[in-house]
Amino acid sequence: MKAAIMNPQDGILQYKECPEPVITNDDQIMMYVKAAAIKNLDRSIASGSHYSNEIAPKPRIIGSDGVGILADGTRVYAISMDGMVAEKAVIEKGRIVVVPDNLDFITAAALPNAVIGAAMGLRFKADLQSGETVLINGATGVTGRIAVQIARYYGAKKIIATGRNPESLKALLELGADEVISLQQSDDSLIDQLQTIHNQTPFDVIVDYLWGHSAELILSSLKKQGSFTPKTRFVSVGSVAGDILQLSASTLRSVNLHLTGSGLGSLTRQDIGKLFSEILPEMFQLAADGKIKIETVSMPFEKIEAVYDLAIPDGKRLVIEMN
Numbered sequence: 001m002k003a004a005i006m007n008p009q010d011g012i013l014q015y016k017e018c019p020e021p022v023i024t025n026d027d028q029i030m031m032y033v034k035a036a037a038i039k040n041l042d043r044s045i046a047s048g049s050h051y052s053n054e055i056a057p058k059p060r061i062i063g064s065d066g067v068g069i070l071a072d073g074t075r076v077y078a079i080s081m082d083g084m085v086a087e088k089a090v091i092e093k094g095r096i097v098v099v100p101d102n103l104d105f106i107t108a109a110a111l112p113n114a115v116i117g118a119a120m121g122l123r124f125k126a127d128l129q130s131g132e133t134v135l136i137n138g139a140t141g142v143t144g145r146i147a148v149q150i151a152r153y154y155g156a157k158k159i160i161a162t163g164r165n166p167e168s169l170k171a172l173l174e175l176g177a178d179e180v181i182s183l184q185q186s187d188d189s190l191i192d193q194l195q196t197i198h199n200q201t202p203f204d205v206i207v208d209y210l211w212g213h214s215a216e217l218i219l220s221s222l223k224k225q226g227s228f229t230p231k232t233r234f235v236s237v238g239s240v241a242g243d244i245l246q247l248s249a250s251t252l253r254s255v256n257l258h259l260t261g262s263g264l265g266s267l268t269r270q271d272i273g274k275l276f277s278e279i280l281p282e283m284f285q286l287a288a289d290g291k292i293k294i295e296t297v298s299m300p301f302e303k304i305e306a307v308y309d310l311a312i313p314d315g316k317r318l319v320i321e322m323n
Helices: 040-047 105-125 142-153 166-175 187-200 212-221 249-254 269-288 301-307
Strands: 002-007 012-017 028-038 065-069 075-079 088-092 096-098 133-137 158-163 179-182 205-208 231-236 256-261 295-300 316-321
Touching: 002 301, 012 301, 028 040, 028 105, 065 105, 075 088, 075 105, 096 269, 105 142, 105 205, 105 231, 105 269, 105 295, 105 316, 133 142, 133 212, 142 158, 142 166, 142 205, 158 166, 166 179, 179 187, 187 212, 205 212, 212 231, 295 301, 301 316
Parallel strands: 133 158, 133 205, 158 179, 205 231, 231 256, 295 316
Antiparallel strands: 002 012, 028 065, 028 088, 028 316, 065 075, 075 096
């Protein structure tokens, strides 16, 4: 079969023939792959830079998840630990989500990673309640855009979104954000703007995809003088702007702050179970009904070598489509 294989030793991706995957136990089943998204996670795993990689990573099929068809014709989404950007992939029977007939494979392949980065943080780590105010830091990317839509679906009363790209920020207003804040302003101006909003409608939940300096400024803006501050649940999901930040102890002491992270390592087995049994099926159906939107750039499988490192417009997901 054809597969996209990355050699982390030289960083070269090849579209080539390779042996077909083999089912090794009764919990596995073969999927004929129809589409797979290429994400930053996939690139870091393939290059050997991801924290989960072995010390000397070997050449492997790229891609961690995708959509396809089972032998009986069932349309499914699944995760494969052995790579997904190939004509076939072995998947686990217990980690399958049926894809609605009226949802195209491209959208179905693009959506799950963004849902994991949005719904899991909002639901399990932030415990978002209907009527609350949500600030999404770094909302112009794929996952941030989905987070805006899911926060609205989960009942957020007010959604504030930050970002750098003016056009992308404007688009967030059409996706459900009530207010947008540009990160391309002075630190003092940004803090003033955040504090003004926070004083009027306190941030119940902050979902952060950037970390780094902008997260420092947001945390600083929460600082209060006096007692009885509103509780704010700050959930770190990404670190695009840097892995380290400085957090003042006085901020922690002056704010009722709950700081946590959302990633596969921070979620429980029960959370992951609900991801497959409840959240992804629900989000697939919302997408099929046109209530959640995700933008994609799709490319044919045979062009994978040329498009793997293609610069994709802000807020869009690259999806590889098989024949």
